Amino acid sequence: MEIKVLKDILSANDQIAQENRQLLDSNGVFTVNVMSSPGAGKTSLILETIRRLKGAVQIGVIEGDISSSIDAETIGKEGVPVIQINTGGECHLDASMTYRALSNLPLQDIELLFIENVGNLICTAEFAIGAHKNLVISSTPEGFDKPLKYPLMFTVADIVLINKIDLLPHVNFDTDAYKKTVKNLNESVEIFEVSCTTGQGIDRWLSWLQNQLRNR
Amino acid sequence: MHELAITQALIGLVKEHAEKVGAKKVERINVVVGELSGFVGQSVEFYFDQMSAGTIMEDAKLSFKTIPMAGRCRDCSKEFDIKEMDWTCPSCKGSSIELVRGNELFVESIEVD
Numbered sequence: 599m600e601i602k603v604l605k606d607i608l609s610a611n612d613q614i615a616q617e618n619r620q621l622l623d624s625n626g627v628f629t630v631n632v633m634s635s636p637g638a639g640k641t642s643l644i645l646e647t648i649r650r651l652k653g654a655v656q657i658g659v660i661e662g663d664i665s666s667s668i669d670a671e672t673i674g675k676e677g678v679p680v681i682q683i684n685t686g687g688e689c690h691l692d693a694s695m696t697y698r699a700l701s702n703l704p705l706q707d708i709e710l711l712f713i714e715n716v717g718n719l720i721c722t723a724e725f726a727i728g729a730h731k732n733l734v735i736s737s738t739p740e741g742f743d744k745p746l747k748y749p750l751m752f753t754v755a756d757i758v759l760i761n762k763i764d765l766l767p768h769v770n771f772d773t774d775a776y777k778k779t780v781k782n783l784n785e786s787v788e789i790f791e792v793s794c795t796t797g798q799g800i801d802r803w804l805s806w807l808q809n810q811l812r813n814r
Numbered sequence: 815m816h817e818l819a820i821t822q823a824l825i826g827l828v829k830e831h832a833e834k835v836g837a838k839k840v841e842r843i844n845v846v847v848g849e850l851s852g853f854v855g856q857s858v859e860f861y862f863d864q865m866s867a868g869t870i871m872e873d874a875k876l877s878f879k880t881i882p883m884a885g886r887c888r889d890c891s892k893e894f895d896i897k898e899m900d901w902t903c904p905s906c907k908g909s910s911i912e913l914v915r916g917n918e919l920f921v922e923s924i925e926v927d
């Protein structure tokens with residue numbers, strides 16, 4: 599006997615992601631899922647944002663990593679609540695790992711939560727975790743053809759940052775071609791150019807964030 | 815990669831649906847996989863063989879139907895298969911393409927006894 603199922607394999611994950619979203623909403627926590635290849639600048643961006651918004655916005659961080667806790671330690675030094683998730687070999691965070699981390703954070707004291715996902719442009723795009731916005735970071739040394747190689751990631755993105763623009767004179771990165779490719783995959787995405795090292799462009803990113811927080 | 819997590823989710827979903835109809839045995843699982851989903855069938859089979867042992871779906875045949883990537887041109891509305899990541903409209907050469915197929919990952923049906 600054949601039984602129709604027609605259900606997404608990841609529907610159980612999606613269900614938990616929705617519960618995470620409700621938990622975040624009921625505590626008024628605006629949450630950004632930060633995704634990129636390893637080394638594109640996720641931790642650097644989170645650190646720079648914490649430093650700039652210190653005193654103005656209460657920030658919390660969840661650090662996803664396959665096994666190490668170096669990033670969590672660096673962020674902990676900034677004096678913000680941070681929870682480390684070791685995925686134990688999995689190349690992405692999923693909704694239930696995220697739920698466990700959320701249960702260990704003082705959510706009522708947090709206005710803005712960053713979730714640094716595992717450095718990976720493939721699987722992280724497939725597992726919803728309940729964040730309000732998906733942020734994808736590309737960095738100029740990676741080359742400008744990433745969006746065509748990993749289109750799914752760019753179709754789930756709400757905002758894309760091009761990081762390491764201080765290196766533009768030294769690398770082969772065609773910013774216009776990159777932006778056009780991303781916009782073609784995803785018309786509504788917003789794209790900002792930044793450098794976490796020199797601080798260039800960070801103001802625009804911060805005003806985007808503060809706008810989101812006001813409309814939360 | 816994430817095939818272990820996918821296999822776990824797959825087994826959970828199949829179990830739920832098989833139990834709902836009081837099945838004694840699951841013989842076949844028909845899965846639909848978009849080309850873009852970065853999913854490696856062989857490694858799901860590998861995990862499935864181990865994780866299904868002793869369950870209602872032990873020895874079930876996993877069948878994967880692959881859906882090629884397809885796009886729709888935003889300029890001329892033509893739908894076409896995207897081959898080798900070439901996101902150009904074959905009709906008007908436009909490059910503003912919306913993905914219409916290729917990111918599926920679902921269980922279409924199960925065959926039970």
Ligand SMILES: Nc1nc2c(ncn2[C@@H]2O[C@H](COP(=O)(O)OP(=O)(O)O)[C@@H](O)[C@H]2O)c(=O)[nH]1
Pocket residue numbers: 634635636637638639640641642643717761762763764765792793794795796
């Ligand atoms: N030149 C330059 N280097 C950067 C920039 N942002 C980050 N980096 C460096 O890139 C490396 C990886 O950054 P990190 O934030 O750890 O990346 P993650 O793996 O995505 O978290 C570090 O050595 C950073 O100092 C930038 O804007 N310009």
Ligand SMILES: [Mg+2]
Pocket residue numbers: 640641642669714
């Ligand atoms: Mg990091």
Ligand SMILES: [Zn+2]
Pocket residue numbers: 887888889890891892903904905906907908
């Ligand atoms: Zn066309």
